[in-house]
Amino acid sequence: MKFVYSVIILMITTAFILPENKTVALQPSIKASLERGKTVYLQRCMACHQMDGGGVPRLNPPLDGASKVKGNDKLYLVRVIIKGMTERVELDGEYYDNNMSANPDLTDTQIADVLTYIRNNWRNKASAVTAAEVKAARVKIK
Numbered sequence: 001m002k003f004v005y006s007v008i009i010l011m012i013t014t015a016f017i018l019p020e021n022k023t024v025a026l027q028p029s030i031k032a033s034l035e036r037g038k039t040v041y042l043q044r045c046m047a048c049h050q051m052d053g054g055g056v057p058r059l060n061p062p063l064d065g066a067s068k069v070k071g072n073d074k075l076y077l078v079r080v081i082i083k084g085m086t087e088r089v090e091l092d093g094e095y096y097d098n099n100m101s102a103n104p105d106l107t108d109t110q111i112a113d114v115l116t117y118i119r120n121n122w123r124n125k126a127s128a129v130t131a132a133e134v135k136a137a138r139v140k141i142k
Contacts, residue, residue, distance in 0.1 A: 030116070030128055037117025040110050044103060045118075053122045059098040061091045064122035074115070074129055078137035081111050108134040 045063075049055050053064035063069050068076060068091060084102035088095055106114075108131040115134075119126035 033113045033116045033128060034120060036110070037113035037115070038121075040106070040114040041117055041121075044106070045114065048098065048100070053118070053124075055096070056098070058094075059096060060100075061089055061094070061096045063118050064124065066124075067092055069118055070124050070126045074133055075137045075140060077115055077129070078111060078134050079141050081106065081114070082138065082141055107131075108138065 048060040049063050050060075053062060055062035080100065081103050083104075085100040088097050090096075103111075111134045112129045112131045115129040118124065119129065
């Protein structure tokens with residue numbers, strides 16, 4: 001019985017300590033970004049990278065579980081979306097030969113949203129990408 005009371009007390013005190021407001025405040029903007037990102041993905045990315053993010057063997061790299069997608073180099077990801085790729089790509093020990101078209105017409109917000117979607121869909125769990133980060137990356141890419 002002491003154990004049950006201890007657990008209840010722990011649950012009650014933890015409820016007051018956790019920064020619940022922070023999580024709730026960020027949730028709507030991330031959720032909106034993910035929804036917008038999914039739309040961009042369906043329009044621009046899905047044909048090559050597939051609905052499940054699995055890509056096409058030896059042609060288009062998978063986005064699901066890919067180290068470069070989940071990694072910290074957001075500049076690389078922004079560059080790939082804006083400039084595209086025409087060279088053979090090595091990703092996690094596999095090679096892919098299909099070109100990726102450039103998307104310079106996407107806005108900073110669209111790029112941030114699609115990257116946030118890709119980095120947080122399927123098995124991926126990574127930080128969101130902001131429009132400000134894309135804007136700063138765009139300056140470095142030119």
